[in-house]
Structure formats: structure tokens, C-alpha cells
Amino acid sequence: MRVPLPDGSVRELPDGSTGADLAADIGPGLARAALAIRVLDESKTEQRDGTAYDDGRIVDLDAPLTDGQPIEILTAKAGDGDALKLLRHDIAHVLAESVLELYPGTKVSIGPPIADGFYYDFDFPEGVTINEDDFPKIEAQMKKHVKAAEPFVRTEETTAEAIDRYLREDQPYKVELIEDLVTNQGVKTVGIYTNGEFKDLCRGPHAPDTGRAKAFKLTSVAGAYWRGDANRQMLTRIYGTAFATKDELKEHLERLEEARKRDHRRLGRELGLFAFSETATGSAFWLPHGTQLFNTLVGLSREMGEQRGYTEVKTPQLFDSQLWKTSGHWDKYRDNMFVTESEGKQLALKPMNCPGHCQLYKLQKFSYRDLPVRYSEPGLLHRNELSGTLHGLMRVRHFAQDDAHIFCTEDQLQDEVTAALEFAFATYRMFGFDVEVELSTRPEQRIGAEELWDRSEAALEAALQANDLEYRVNEGDGAFYGPKIDLHMRDSLGRSWQLGTVQLDYNFPERFELTYTGADNVEHRPVMIHRALMGSYERFIGILIEHYGGDFPAWLAPVQAIVLPVSDRHIDYANELKAQLSGFRVEVDHRTESIGRKIRDAELRKIPYMLVVGDREVEERTASVRRHKEGDQGALSVEALKEQLSQPE
RNA sequence: GCCGGAGUAGCUCAGCUGGCCAGAGCAACCGCCUUGUAAGCGGUAGGUCACGGGUUCGAAUCCCGUCUCCGGCUCCA
Numbered sequence: 055m056r057v058p059l060p061d062g063s064v065r066e067l068p069d070g071s072t073g074a075d076l077a078a079d080i081g082p083g084l085a086r087a088a089l090a091i092r093v094l095d096e097s098k099t100e101q102r103d104g105t106a107y108d109d110g111r112i113v114d115l116d117a118p119l120t121d122g123q124p125i126e127i128l129t130a131k132a133g134d135g136d137a138l139k140l141l142r143h144d145i146a147h148v149l150a151e152s153v154l155e156l157y158p159g160t161k162v163s164i165g166p167p168i169a170d171g172f173y174y175d176f177d178f179p180e181g182v183t184i185n186e187d188d189f190p191k192i193e194a195q196m197k198k199h200v201k202a203a204e205p206f207v208r209t210e211e212t213t214a215e216a217i218d219r220y221l222r223e224d225q226p227y228k229v230e231l232i233e234d235l236v237t238n239q240g241v242k243t244v245g246i247y248t249n250g251e252f253k254d255l256c257r258g259p260h261a262p263d264t265g266r267a268k269a270f271k272l273t274s275v276a277g278a279y280w281r282g283d284a285n286r287q288m289l290t291r292i293y294g295t296a297f298a299t300k301d302e303l304k305e306h307l308e309r310l311e312e313a314r315k316r317d318h319r320r321l322g323r324e325l326g327l328f329a330f331s332e333t334a335t336g337s338a339f340w341l342p343h344g345t346q347l348f349n350t351l352v353g354l355s356r357e358m359g360e361q362r363g364y365t366e367v368k369t370p371q372l373f374d375s376q377l378w379k380t381s382g383h384w385d386k387y388r389d390n391m392f393v394t395e396s397e398g399k400q401l402a403l404k405p406m407n408c409p410g411h412c413q414l415y416k417l418q419k420f421s422y423r424d425l426p427v428r429y430s431e432p433g434l435l436h437r438n439e440l441s442g443t444l445h446g447l448m449r450v451r452h453f454a455q456d457d458a459h460i461f462c463t464e465d466q467l468q469d470e471v472t473a474a475l476e477f478a479f480a481t482y483r484m485f486g487f488d489v490e491v492e493l494s495t496r497p498e499q500r501i502g503a504e505e506l507w508d509r510s511e512a513a514l515e516a517a518l519q520a521n522d523l524e525y526r527v528n529e530g531d532g533a534f535y536g537p538k539i540d541l542h543m544r545d546s547l548g549r550s551w552q553l554g555t556v557q558l559d560y561n562f563p564e565r566f567e568l569t570y571t572g573a574d575n576v577e578h579r580p581v582m583i584h585r586a587l588m589g590s591y592e593r594f595i596g597i598l599i600e601h602y603g604g605d606f607p608a609w610l611a612p613v614q615a616i617v618l619p620v621s622d623r624h625i626d627y628a629n630e631l632k633a634q635l636s637g638f639r640v641e642v643d644h645r646t647e648s649i650g651r652k653i654r655d656a657e658l659r660k661i662p663y664m665l666v667v668g669d670r671e672v673e674e675r676t677a678s679v680r681r682h683k684e685g686d687q688g689a690l691s692v693e694a695l696k697e698q699l700s701q702p703e
Numbered sequence: 704g705c706c707g708g709a710g711u712a713g714c715u716c717a718g719c720u721g722g723c724c725a726g727a728g729c730a731a732c733c734g735c736c737u738u739g740u741a742a743g744c745g746g747u748a749g750g751u752c753a754c755g756g757g758u759u760c761g762a763a764u765c766c767c768g769u770c771u772c773c774g775g776c777u778c779c780a
Binding site for chain 2: 678
């Protein structure tokens with residue numbers, strides 16, 4: 055048989071040869087390094103960049119090769135995502151094997167590779183709890199198996215055999231998985247991988263043996279519901295990570311440590327931006343500098359909105375529950391609303407602005423000439439989120455949205471959605487954000503006619519295409535009143551958070567009986583677009599802090615410049631300089647401290663400009679400019695300074 | 704809400720196999736120094752050891768409960 059290789063050469067091998075035979079034929083070094091075979095599809099070059107694993111285009115080394123099929127031998131070289139996934143998947147099996155030995159009676163469920171490592175979910179025997187103190191013991195057991203280089207042996211079992219065996223082994227989760235494979239996919243046999251004594255239900259592929267994943271580490275333990283269902287058993291999930299080499303593992307752990315330094319909760323405290331108190335859990339207290347940052351963003355949104363034909367409005371905080379019954383929130387989200395009562399009436403703090411804006415629309419009379427009406431409001435919202443979901447500024451109970459609702463005609467719909475997306479990306483560009491776009495379609499629990507959902511989903515898709523955006527579709531993830539486009543960003547540890555959203559809604563106008571008078575002098579139903587671009591200011595600031603690592607560009611920094619007098623006799627000139635820079639956010643460090651000390655503190659506060667003034671500067675009416683992280687830039691006149699501070703970066 | 708972990712001064716942490724008045728550094732405050740591009744020196748003050756119960760002659764330390772936070776899961780209009 056002929057085996058074409060990536061370098062263009064072709065290898066002649068006996069018929070029925072496997073990947074292992076090929077590797078051995080090429081050389082003993084490769085035979086040792088080979089992990090698996092990547093099946094190449096010449097029409098799809100992207101399958102060679104380490105993304106093939108999910109497509110099932112990686113096969114075991116001992117699988118027979120096909121005559122004429124181009125392939126590549128997968129080795130653990132740096133940057134190969136497939137090799138990494140394979141090793142992590144390998145070590146997940148070793149983890150399960152080790153846990154079963156150390157904690158007999160444990161029930162195993164699933165253990166896949168994930169973005170930064172792997173996990174395995176276990177149901178430990180009654181009375182056994184696992185925490186990080188147990189990791190050294192488990193890791194030691196795992197090391198033994200890695201060192202032993204136990205072969206991964208793939209076998210096919212009929213589903214009946216496999217179920218029967220797992221029943222005997224008292225592994226009910228495996229039985230359920232196989233039963234579902236039979237029910238949903240009609241499979242007759244399942245793949246079983248054996249390493250040591252451990253037999254796992256698994257599609258594969260795996261390396262030839264357990265000896266390849268030498269650089270691994272268990273990282274954390276957490277609870278996770280079986281099959282992601284909160285009504286089912288809570289399992290214990292052990293997370294770990296693995297790399298091709300110990301150096302890469304070490305680098306990864308160091309990167310994590312660096313990322314933790316960018317954590318917005320830590321920087322928020324260090325930079326004096328915000329704080330939390332047990333007197334109002336899940337709600338930020340904004341300190342002066344944080345408030346400055348917050349207001350800068352609100353101002354930006356306001357300015358950009360004005361340029362795009364939005365008008366700002368203000369609506370109440372507390373509404374009669376009737377409003378939420380009309381909107382449908384009462385039925386769906388009552389548990390997450392803060393409800394109170396007065397004079398026999400039930401009231402609720404608004405968890406969102408839309409019904410208020412609908413009410414505002416309804417209080418007026420519109421004709422087609424008035425549309426589109428674009429109402430924006432930096433609205434204050436309260437949502438009673440579950441305590442376990444709170445997370446710094448990213449998930450809070452009280453927050454403000456850069457919210458807006460557009461009421462328009464069916465004809466205007468497409469342009470308005472397109473413009474809203476343009477607005478969103480214009481905003482993100484100001485910060486250099488790399489945003490992931492998702493289209494979420496009709497959920498199971500929804501209101502409104504199917505025909506309206508068809509139209510809404512089609513309109514959003516058209517707008518995405520008009521903006522030339524790449525996006526992912528999340529089936530069934532839409533809001534209960536309409537489909538949406540969600541814009542996601544990742545935090546410093548890679549967790550994804552929703553920032554912006556553009557949602558299309560035929561339902562609220564119906565429920566609130568909103569109308570406008572058409573050219574035909576007949577009342578028509580407007581269409582409504584919900585959009586928030588930064589999302590919540592709280593979350594946006596959280597992302598912003600981690601994105602910049604606290605080193606805000608000067609236009610955004612709470613304090614743009616700090617004047618540092620060399621000694622006390624320069625304080626008058628320092629104050630004078632600050633006065634001349636009115637309009638900029640400038641502080642003076644009045645402390646009787648050495649200039650070295652003042653510079654150190656200003657650097658730690660991450661202030662973009664430090665303006666050192668001593669005898670020379672007083673004499674020459676200048677300031678010596680030092681840029682944060684960059685150092686001394688030389689002396690500048692006040693005029694030149696103003697010029698530089700006004701420069702966008 | 705669920706699983707696991709944690710909570711000591713404003714911050715970072717030590718003490719926690721039960722027993723000297725609970726410690727350190729930084730920050731704060733008071734002096735001295737008057738300073739040229741990342742920490743000048745000395746002193747002072749600051750804590751119902753998250754909260755509430757219990758065990759004990761004795762609890763920051765052990766046990767139970769509550770609250771909050773951290774890592775996940777579920778949820779996220």
C-alpha cells in the first residue's frame with residue numbers, strides 16, 4: 055500500500071499496515087514520539103492546525119491505514135491542539151483509573167479534555183469528600199501509571215455486553231450513557247479503552263500507552279451536576295491540566311498566576327475603584343476613581359448615541375406588578391425579582407428597562423413619521439441572582455445597563471438592527487476588544503407566534519451578514535420574547551461573559567398594544583429592538599480592567615496625570631500647573647516624600663502621566679514628563695502637555 | 704440554590720498538634736529629613752481573630768449553625 059505524507063513523499067508499506075508500522079518504518083525516534091494518526095483531507099488544510107480532534111479525524115496509531123489516504127503522524131509538538139487534547143484525554147483516563155484504586159466503590163461518569171486541561175466527574179462513596187489536600191496522593195498514584203506506560207487497548211463491545219459488564223461493576227452512569235446511545239443513535243457496539251484494570255466507554259482516540267502524558271497536574275475540585283441537570287446527582291469534578299512537556303506546564307501555571315494579578319476584583323481594590331460590603335451583597339460600592347471611570351463610559355455611550363439618533367429618557371425603578379404581568383416577566387422571573395408591597399399593591403424593582411420603555415411609548419402618540427423612536431437609558435436594574443452565581447463586577451444584583459429600545463416599522467427593522475450592530479462594534483473598537491458573536495434562536499419556553507419567530511430570526515441573520523460578521527448559532531438560547539445576537543468577551547482567566555446584546559421583539563409591542571399611525575391613517579404595530587452594547591457597565595468595567603490589566607489609556611484613566619513636586623518648595627508651581635491643566639483629571643502629590651517615593655507610588659497607581667517639577671521646571675515653566683511603564687520622556691511646556699494629553703491613543 | 708474550600712488590623716499574611724497581654728510587613732497618624740525619575744529615618748496608634756452557640760479549668764485554634772467570599776455546577780430576561 056502507498057501512504058502519502060505531508061512533505062509530499064509517499065511511503066510503500068505492506069497491505070494492512072498500521073500507523074505504528076509507518077512510524078517504525080520512518081525511524082525509531084518517530085516511533086517513540088508518535089501519539090496517533092491525523093487523517094489529512096487535502097481540500098481542508100485547516101485540519102492540520104490542531105483542530106481536527108473534534109471531527110474524529112485523529113485515529114489510533116494501531117488502526118489500519120487506507121491505501122492512498124494522505125496522513126500525518128501526530129506527535130506532542132508545541133502548539134498542536136490535537137496532540138494536547140489527546141494527552142489530556144489520556145491523563146483523564148489515568149485519573150479515573152487511579153481514583154478507582156484509591157477510593158473503591160467510586161462511580162465514574164465522564165472525563166473529557168477541555169480548553170485548558172481536562173476533568174473527570176466522579177460519584178464518591180458515601181462519606182468520602184475530596185478536596186485539594188487529596189491531590190498529592192492521587193497525583194502520586196497517577197504518576198505510577200504514567201511511569202508504567204500501560205497500553206491503551208481499544209476493543210469493541212456489543213451494547214448488551216458493555217451494559218452487562220458495567221452493571222456487574224456497579225457503574226450506573228456508564229450504563230445510562232450506553233442506553234442513551236442505543237436510544238438516540240441506535241448504536242450496536244461501543245468503543246471501550248482499557249488502561250491497566252480500567253475500562254472506559256470512549257470514542258477515542260488515545261495514545262499507544264499512558265506513558266506520554268508526563269507533564270500533568272490536578273488543579274481544582276468542584277461540584278457538577280450529572281449531565282448538567284440541576285435536578286440530578288451532584289458529582290465531584292476533578293480538574294487538571296497536562297502538557298507535552300514539563301516546561302510548557304510550568305509556563306502555563308505561571309501564565310495563570312499572571313492572569314490572577316489582572317483579576318478585576320484585585321485591581322479594583324488596589325486602584326481604589328470599587329468595593330463590596332456584606333450590607334449589600336452583590337452590589338458594588340463605587341469609590342471616586344471607579345465612579346469617574348463609570349461616568350466616562352456613560353458619557354461615551356451618550357455621545358455615541360446622540361450621533362446615531364438616540365434620545366435619552368428616564369423611567370421609574372419601582373413598578374406595579376401588573377406591568378410585569380403584562381410583559382410576562384412575572385411568570386418567568388418572579389423568583390429573581392425584588393418584590394415589595396405598599397397600600398395593598400404588589401410592587402417590584404425593575405430587573406430590566408423594556409416594559410418601562412414600552413409604557414413610556416404608550417404614554418405618547420406616534421405616527422409613522424416619528425419612527426424610528428430610539429430611547430436610551432443608563433437604567434439601574436436589580437436582579438435577585440442566586441448567591442452562588444455572584445462574581446465580582448461580572449455578575450451582580452444591582453447594575454446599570456447602557457440600554458436602549460428602538461421602536462420602528464417593519465420596513466426599518468433591517469437597517470436598525472444593522473446600525474445597532476455597527477454601533478456595538480464601533481464601541482468595542484475604542485477598547486480594542488475581540489468579541490465573539492452568537493445568534494440565539496427561539497427557546498422552548500417562549501411567547502408569540504411561530505411566524506413572528508421565523509421573521510425575527512431571519513432578520514437578525516440578515517443583519518449579521520450585512521455586517522460581515524462571523525458568528526456561532528446557539529439553538530434555543532434566545533430570550534422568551536425574541537431571538538438575540540449576543541456579543542461575548544473573555545476575562546483574564548478565559549471565562550466567557552456576555553457584554554452586548556441586540557434582540558428583536560414582536561411580542562412586547564403586541565402585549566403592550568403599542569401602535570403608530572401609518573400613512574394610510576390606520577393604526578399599526580411597531581417592531582421593537584432591545585439593545586445594550588456594553589451590557590452592564592459593571593461587567594464592562596470588570597472586563598475592561600482585566601483587558602488593560604489596570605493600565606488604562608489616558609482618555610479613560612480616572613487620574614490622567616499626577617504632578618510630583620521634587621520638594622515642598624515646588625508645591626505652589628505644582629498647583630499652578632494643575633490649574634493650567636483644568637479639563638484634565640490631574641492630581642498633585644503634596645506629600646513630604648522623596649521624589650523616588652512619589653514616582654514609585656504613581657507607578658503602582660498606574661497613572662499614565664507623571665509630571666515631575668523641581669527647580670529647573672519652575673525656572674523654565676515646564677514639566678518633566680514620565681509615562682507609566684515607559685519612563686522619562688523629557689521636559690514639555692504646558693501647551694505641549696495639553697496637546698499630548700488630548701491625543702487619543 | 705448545589706458541591707468543595709476559606710474568613711485573624713485598611714491591605715498581604717504568620718499564629719491554628721487548645722495555655723505567656725494575638726504578631727509582622729505595607730498603608731495610616733506624629734516627628735525629623737527637603738529630597739531629581741520605583742520604597743529616607745524614628746516613633747505612635749490600630750484587632751469582640753466573620754457572627755451565634757457548644758465542648759473545656761482554658762478556644763483565633765476543636766464541634767455545630769448562620770453569613771460572606773473563592774473555585775466550579777445550575778441559572779443568566
